[in-house]
Amino acid sequence: MFLVLMPIQRTEKVWKNGKIIPWADASVDIMTHALHYGTGVFEGIRCYNTPKGPALFRAADHYKRFMESAKTYLMKIPYTQAQFVEATKQVVKANKLSDCYIRPIAFYGFGELAPNVLNCPVEVAIIAIKFGSYMAGAKERGIKCVVSSWTRISPAMIPTRAKACGQYLNSILAVTEAKARGADEAIMLNAAGFVAEASAENIFIAKDGVLVTPPLSAGILAGITRDSVIAVARDLNIPVEERNITREELYSADEVFLCGTAGEIIPVREVDGRAVGAAPGPLSRQLSKKFFEIVQGKDKKYFKWLDFVR
């Protein structure tokens, strides 16, 4: 099986540099620094329909990471986290969206033709689009993964905790290779040979009732879905360990699943041609059920993670 990613469609309005403007007017200069050198940072946030209307999931945490990514690249952002959350609500409302995906991006614009950003202005935009499942059928049937021949970038080369545009070339090489090998997604090992993460998701395995995920020191993105899964698992009394995982542990795991804002919780049914115990297995089913109750506003205990748009 080969899963197809959702096609995206333009919406009417975009928030750019402080204003809601028509999508068509939100264009960039051909000499935009980020286009040539990848000098941008971004986020991916989901908004879910709830009984109280659309709600952004963990928007404050996403914008916290956004600001930290920007700081890493010495970008001066003239807005606060709270202003970004409000601007995001405005974009969702302006496009009359409910379930949707939001892409905030800050990047260096026109100003320099060299790997130097000091003379480049910082531009900021927030885009909201309709977005269903990241990979059609993945939640029900699980996906096929291969361990990539590409090593995950390491923190000594480029900051791995920042969500920066250029570093996604690493993910793109890995996922393109995985697809050429007949798989849906790549799992990357870090420079030390331990499991790091997938192209745009963190990874968990389950073995003998224990959930295991690589530590942040494995050079992974500090995923907000990963953090949510850990918190929910602990609430459900499922033991969680953050420790290095070897490639062979993927082969003998009872369950393997990926998680991220776009992908949500994706069971893995095969790694390198070896069938995984169950996909979805009992732990990922239990976590996935709770996750969707939370994001869809059906569990009051987790309202703290929701920002209602209205």
Ligand SMILES: Cc1ncc(COP(=O)(O)O)c(C=O)c1O
């Ligand atoms: C490389 C990478 N790892 C993990 C994740 C998952 O992070 P989050 O759950 O915050 O979306 C993403 C997606 O943003 C990603 O791009």
